[in-house]
Amino acid sequence: MRIIVQKFGGTSVVSPEVRELVLRKIEKARDQGFNPVVVVSAMGRQGAPYATDTLIDIARSAYKNIADRELDQIMCCGEIISAVIMAGTLQAAGMDAVMLTGGIAGIITDEHFTDARILKCDPTKIINLLKQGKVPVVCGFQGMTGENEFTTLGRGGSDTSASALGAALNADIIEIYTDVDGIMTADPRIVENAKILDCISYGEVCQLAHQGAKVIHPRAVEIAMQKNIPLVVKSTFSDAPGTLITNIAKADTAGSAVIDRVATGVTYLTNIVQVKVHLDDTMGTDASFKVFKTMADNGISVDLINIHPGEIMFTINADHAEKASIKLKRLNYEFEVVEHCAKVSVVGGGMREVPGVMASFIEALSRNKIAILQTVDSHTSISVLVLQSDVGAAVKSLHEKFGLSN
Ligand code: ADP
Numbered sequence: 225m226r227i228i229v230q231k232f233g234g235t236s237v238v239s240p241e242v243r244e245l246v247l248r249k250i251e252k253a254r255d256q257g258f259n260p261v262v263v264v265s266a267m268g269r270q271g272a273p274y275a276t277d278t279l280i281d282i283a284r285s286a287y288k289n290i291a292d293r294e295l296d297q298i299m300c301c302g303e304i305i306s307a308v309i310m311a312g313t314l315q316a317a318g319m320d321a322v323m324l325t326g327g328i329a330g331i332i333t334d335e336h337f338t339d340a341r342i343l344k345c346d347p348t349k350i351i352n353l354l355k356q357g358k359v360p361v362v363c364g365f366q367g368m369t370g371e372n373e374f375t376t377l378g379r380g381g382s383d384t385s386a387s388a389l390g391a392a393l394n395a396d397i398i399e400i401y402t403d404v405d406g407i408m409t410a411d412p413r414i415v416e417n418a419k420i421l422d423c424i425s426y427g428e429v430c431q432l433a434h435q436g437a438k439v440i441h442p443r444a445v446e447i448a449m450q451k452n453i454p455l456v457v458k459s460t461f462s463d464a465p466g467t468l469i470t471n472i473a474k475a476d477t478a479g480s481a482v483i484d485r486v487a488t489g490v491t492y493l494t495n496i497v498q499v500k501v502h503l504d505d506t507m508g509t510d511a512s513f514k515v516f517k518t519m520a521d522n523g524i525s526v527d528l529i530n531i532h533p534g535e536i537m538f539t540i541n542a543d544h545a546e547k548a549s550i551k552l553k554r555l556n557y558e559f560e561v562v563e564h565c566a567k568v569s570v571v572g573g574g575m576r577e578v579p580g581v582m583a584s585f586i587e588a589l590s591r592n593k594i595a596i597l598q599t600v601d602s603h604t605s606i607s608v609l610v611l612q613s614d615v616g617a618a619v620k621s622l623h624e625k626f627g628l629s630n
């Protein structure tokens with residue numbers, strides 16, 4: 225059996241006209257000899273009646289701090305409505321489509337409501353349906369605990385559902401259908417002349433996704449990578465070939481200059497604050513340890529960490545700023561919080577050991593008078609902390625500087 229997993233995002237299932245386009249993609253896969261397994265997200269984006277954000281607003285209208293468990297129950301409704309409508313659309317076209325919740329499809333998770341991890345994915349039910357010539361239509365974004373409770377996999381998690389099913393089914397390919405023609409060198413909402421990438425390595429796209437490119441969920445990439453299953457990100461609305469995500473060797477044989485390019489893409493993360501804690505000799509040798517231990521004990525994850533003899537700097541999500549300030553005050557430490565920051569990153573598997581990448585990076589920002597608050601780099605990325613008001617200019621100037629606009 226040649227299995228293809230086809231995942232359709234919210235904008236791809238929003239109206240009868242668009243669902244007809246989805247039908248064509250599924251029919252095409254069948255014509256090519258594949259057994260499709262369809263995964264759908266909730267219909268539409270913010271403002272649409274059954275979109276995830278709308279359902280969250282409904283729940284929070286009852287109580288702002290409604291528990292995550294209850295939030296998950298209402299969020300799951302979005303994908304259930306969508307999968308029922310999609311199964312109906314396929315049935316109307318003569319296909320034997322069967323709607324499945326995430327749990328019934330075999331996705332078992334831990335109990336971390338709103339951000340559950342998949343513990344196992346049992347493909348038995350889906351394989352049986354495929355053997356009978358049926359088309360499973362699975363609710364994305366959701367799983368079930370061992371106690372049969374609905375959970376969700378974190379925002380954007382329908383991609384994760386598709387990859388988990390693809391891995392469990394040993395699929396030939398996983399297709400992620402969305403509203404852009406593929407993964408681009410930058411968010412097209414910021415950089416008008418961003419380019420579609422023909423192919424990209426799992427590692428690079430993981431970094432782009434972790435650093436803010438919301439086009440695909442990083443966990444989906446990690447799961448596909450473990451089984452070396454090719455992922456393709458493409459548009460429901462066109463016949464463009466999309467972006468192939470695979471390992472470097474394969475991407476190279478596909479004819480792309482993956483290995484030649486220094487930078488692959490530019491991305492950004494907002495809603496960040498920078499914390500600067502002042503240290504002096506009287507505070508003892510474990511002063512910096514106490515700061516990080518306090519953050520850890522309060523579930524606050526830290527990023528962009530620099531430790532100097534007189535000062536510690538790190539960043540946290542702005543939602544945790546108040547809690548962090550209260551805890552640091554209790555430690556009696558002198559500190560400063562810089563609000564409204566953003567992290568801008570250039571990612572590229574090809575920048576490893578290439579001299580001058582940092583110089584180009586700094587040149588691009590300083591020419592545009594963008595203040596650099598902090599930097600961090602790895603073999604395959606450079607990130608900088610800037611003020612949120614500088615994000616657009618920073619992304620555009622780095623995109624240009626690294627030759628991604630040509
Ligand atoms: P879906 O609902 O189909 O899952 P998403 O909104 O999750 O769609 O992802 C698609 C969106 O990701 C695009 O509309 C685009 O605005 C945004 N995006 C951000 N960064 C990138 C990028 N580097 N390449 C392509 N799209 C990007």
Ligand code: ASP
Pocket residue numbers: 233234265266276277302364365378379380381382383
């Ligand atoms: N509907 C969910 C969300 O908006 C999952 C997804 O779209 O992938 O986050």
Ligand code: MG
Pocket residue numbers: 233380383438439440441
């Ligand atoms: Mg998405």
